[in-house]
Amino acid sequence: MSAGTGAVLAQLMAQGASEGADLTTLRAVAEEAGELAAARALARLGLDDPAAAKDMAELRELLAAWRDAKKSLWKAVLGWIVRIGLALVLTGLAAKLGFWAWVK
The missing domain is CATH 1.20.5 (Single alpha-helices involved in coiled-coils or other helix-helix interfaces)
Known part of the structure; x- marks a missing residue:
């Protein structure tokens, strides 16, 4: 993950936490999004079998x-x-x- 992407993710998580979202929930959402993106990338490359x-x-x-x-x-x-x-x-x-x- 690049420094720019990590900073944006940290900023979004801080914003979500300040707006009342639980930090654990935000981390879970970020993790699921990352896994979904990785699965899509592998599928596009034909490496999902x-x-x-x-x-x-x-x-x-x-x-x-x-x-x-x-x-x-x-x-x-x-x-x-x-x-x-x-x-x-x-x-x-x-x-x-x-x-x-x-x-x-």
């Missing part, structure tokens, strides 16, 4: 696997770049030091 928790867990697993795969891919690419660079340096050194003449 019993299998939603399992689906979300599977999606999180899939996302974690995707992130791991991306990390592994970048490590592999970097490793190959380093190997190719080292191979080029060694080839240049061999050419500079006359390795090709020594082999013949």
Whole structure:
């Protein structure tokens, strides 16, 4: 909940209390409104069925696997770049030091 929303809710509850409403009743109304809003949001997202928790867990697993795969891919690419660079340096050194003449 953002600070602005919390301040408005606190102000409304204070107003209700000053106008004679019981603070416990106001808190219950706010809680019910929050639960109703959350249920509506989940329904709009298609996450209001019993299998939603399992689906979300599977999606999180899939996302974690995707992130791991991306990390592994970048490590592999970097490793190959380093190997190719080292191979080029060694080839240049061999050419500079006359390795090709020594082999013949």
